[in-house]
Amino acid sequence: MKFKAVDAVSIASILRTVGEFMPEVTLVSTKEGLRLGGVDPSRVAYVDIVIPSLYFQEFESGEREVIGIKLEDVINALKNVKKNDGLTFFTNEGKLELTIEGDFERSFIIPLVELEEPKNPGINLQFAFKAKMLTSTFNETLDILSDMGESVVISSEDGKLIISVEGDVGVSRVELSEAAGNLIEASGTNASSVYGLDYLLKTTKMRNSSDVVELMFGTQLPLKLRFQLPQEGYGDVYIAPRAE
């Protein structure tokens, strides 16, 4: 497996996001591209990232190659990447060679770990409401609410998306709508569910990799966040609801 990306920051942000959910991850590469993710250890969230081969400047893969990496090692290696740095991943004899090309070239050799090959679970849900917005809008909303409490109520009322947090000192509420210009698209019926705010906050690093996020949910259904990636790639994060 070998791939080279021109935007190291974007790949680093994807890996950092996955690293917020799980300590290790399996990368599966095929001719079509790269897929990584899994269920977090507390079994509350499921992450599924698909990066098509066209996303990369160079991409080489066998029919199906599977490697396991310890995310902390890779994230540490990528901690100083800059915007115009290039990044190459190359697997060789049980090791991952990682090269960052920028003002100067840095190389890291990281041991691979043995992980079970992931079975990508089917998760077909009929969401009551869908909204599309800029990832920056989504992040700003979470930023406003982040210190207010620990669970977030996501609801839809007459086409508007309402995200609110109830804390010790009161309720904070953010209303987003197409009419107000902060949703790109919105459709569906009224619904409401409660989610752990900490799980939503784990996704904020996707801002460096994705400009648009689609949010889908229904009453007592998981929240699905689809972060759009170039070349029809995506980063899906599913978060199980709280039964409140």
Place this chain on the structure above:
Amino acid sequence: MRRIPAELCVRCKGAKFLCGLTSCPILERFRAVTNAASKVRLDVGLLQGSTPPSVIVGEKGYPKVSLSFNVAPEVVGEQARLYEDPAGWWGRASLHDIINYRSSLVSNFSMYRINDVWKLYEREISLATISERPVLSESKVTGKLETKLKFDGIVMPRGPTIKADDIRVTENPKVPKILDRLINDDVKANDAVLTLYRGGEDVYRVVSALSTGLLGTLKNRKLVPTRWAITAVDSIVGDSLLKEVRDLPWVSETSVFFQGYLGNYFHIIIYPSSFFSTWVEIWYPTSLWAGELTITDLSEDYWGKYGTLDGGYMAARLAALEYLTKIRRSAGVMIIREVTGEYFAPVGNWHIRETVRRAFNNRLGSFQGLGEALDLVQGRLKDGRVKLREIRAIKRVLNQTRIDSFFDS
């Protein structure tokens, strides 16, 4: 601390126990303090006796801090150990006994800058505080003996205080080999704490070593206020154990454990899950700090992230993680602490660590699930008005669904 109205004490005069306690804390403290004070030779400015060992580095005025080298006046040798012996006290000493021991220990203090560690080392003062046996000392003291006792939720109570102009250690401290080696090694404090813990040193000696600046890279050694050192050691060791526990297989059944000491009662539920910890404190009316029924809570996730740093929780967490490491299993942990009116004076957080450690030797039973275990604990609470299932941190665990329940079968 709960205030007992002065008019009640005036009417009672220590004879009628109108405050509801079984003995009068004012008289007990008075007896212990006068006993200790009578043994300090103020006329010649001399304090002689062994340290159990016991030391407290204060935090007020940081980076210029007080170091209290605590001495049991005219007590020599093994007898002095009784005055600071958390593991030995557990289950044997009552709250009154502990207050008596601490009231009898004279806090022999001097001011130091935090980087004065080598001065203390050269005079063997810091070495005496980590000795395996009590160490005899002789101090030149000046000024008045302040008979006021100081209580704290994290640090052990401090007895009557007097300013020491000069402290002389007059007996060789017995320093454990592993500690002796680390004092001379250029090792980060974090690594040294872990080496000591893994080498079998008890956390109390590790706290004293860290507090008196005996650990860390040679150039950066500093005195660390004892209150900070206690939480730092709990946290460093706990974090290391958590890293180990996180990857272990889950426990297969839900269990409830129980133990109580000094008016503090702990129910601990261990349930099948990845590591997630919930800490609930129920302070009953007339208990310390609380005039009315007060409930506080916090949660720690799989990654070791928690909302607020709580010294009591860190002590209990260490004990719970020690248990999980011992059984080689990962689990969800729910610790419910009830603090009753019997706990009328704070004596530090050591008893939380020790009681939770011992709770794991007392399993009440195995249960079908978390709900059933909570029902048992609910029925055993001292006050049925507390509804466990309505406490925020517990609700968070009970209400959280799992993503795999939404996968296509």
